[in-house]
Amino acid sequence: MSTLHPVLCNISEGIATLTLNRPEKLNAIDYALADALLAFLDTLETDDSVKAVILTGAGEKAFSAGGDIHQFSRSVRLGPLGATRDFVRRGQTLTSRIEAFPKPIIAAVNGIAFGGGCEITEAAPLAIASENALFAKPEIKLAMPPTFGGTQRLPRLxxxxxxxxxxxxxxxxxxxxxxxxxxxxxxxxxxxxxxSARALAHRIMRHSPVAVSSILTAVTRGINQSIGEGLQVESEQFARMVPTHDLREGLDAWIERRQPRYMGR
Incomplete structure (x- = not known):
């Protein structure tokens, strides 16, 4: 059994790089990896020094080959309730967390992104792929639908x-x-x-972190609503910015033709 930590975290220049770290299993998502990734996201959300997150895979072959089928098959033997609780709910919680994270997450797809690996890419607000990447939705070959949101996010994209x-x-x-x-x-x-992923992160980090979070929230919440409901979400996010230092500073800097000095940047 591997003694590697299932997710590695490195923070540099305000960017946290999270690496799925099961290269001997093509970074397959077992329960320990999913739980570790969720725990890191919880920590990074409240770390004011981190402005962006890059998510990638260890090794040269895979971003993630998807869910750990050997482990999942044991959950299936428990019946619908056990399999849904252990596998589906955990995977959907992970992809929903990535999708709604208040800081930009960039998937850096370095190789195979099958099944759950593809679903993580679908959920991430931004993604860059290596020329070596390869994608697939292979769950049909196991006589099952995708379970981490793939039947919902891919058609929307x-x-x-x-x-x-x-x-x-x-x-x-x-x-x-x-x-x-x-x-x-x-x-x-x-x-x-x-x-390239770091360069994209830095291009975003030039701007107000509060405004970045506001835009992420407005898009994530509004994209699957009617246009009227989405516009209300946009209005609410703008209203939240009105009393902030960053909005006043952004306007003053534009008027005074200088670079803005945002809080916490």
Missing amino acids: AGRKRALELLLTGDSFTPQHALDLGLVNAVVPHAELIP
């Missing part, structure tokens, strides 16, 4: 018909196709993956 083709065939697809579907923001040479 790619459209119903394009998503269903991938969900119903289980066929793998290239990083360029992932880019065309809107699953990732960019495809870069493998050696440039982490530098």
